[in-house]
Amino acid sequence: MSTYAVFLRGINVGGVNIKMADLREAVSTLPLENVSTVLASGNIVCTSDAGPDEVKTLVEGCLRMHFGYEAWVVVLTVSRVKELAAACPYPADSKELHAYITLSSDPEVLDELYQLAGGQDNQDQVRLGAEATAWQVTVGETLDSQISKLSNKPKYKRATTTRNLRTLHKVIAAAE
Structure with a gap:
């Protein structure tokens, strides 16, 4: 049995509002165990015998059926999330800069997004692995950042969050 972190794309922003209790209840109908939500931004921790691709398919279908929107999720093992967070070279808490990790279910989409945002020439962006990039931005400028604007394009929405x-x-603490 594996412990997974499921990251939903685009809930509680842009008109798709889901209460975490309703999300937990809907996802609990799936063949997943120990389902919990973390914060109101669409983070689920669960365990399952299924692989990550099957968990992704199950959760996306559940969200579409229960909440009626085009749902996309990224599913990673919690151990992989720990590795990615540990590999991030930016501080989690800074008064001047926010550190973000963009996660992807499609490495090719993330490759393209990474390159369009400046790739290795962008000193505020680092590739952490096939499924993640880390980046930092001045506090208050997140939505105006190049990577934020790019990742909101339909081409990238389906595979990144x-x-x-x-x-x-x-999320890591909730899984422990």
Whole structure:
């Protein structure tokens, strides 16, 4: 049995509002165990005998059926989330800068997004692995950042989601 972190894309922003109790109740109908939600930004921790691709398919279908929106999620083992958070070179808590990790279910989509946002030439962005990039931005400028604008394009929405590094630490803590 594996412990997974499931990161939902685009809930409680842009008109898709889901209460965490309703999300937990809906996802609990799936063949997943120990389902819990973390914060109101669409983070689920659960255990399952299923692989990550099957968990992704199950959760996306559940969200579409129960909440009626085009749902996309990124599913990683919690152990992988720990590795990614530990590899992030940026501080989680800074008064001047926010640290983010963009997660992806499609490495090719993330490759393209990474390159469009400046790739290795962008000193505020680091590739952490096939499924993640880390980036930092001045407080108050997140939505105006190049990577934020790019990742909101339909082409990238289906395969990526971004979380503040502090949120990843909370997801990891919830799984322990």
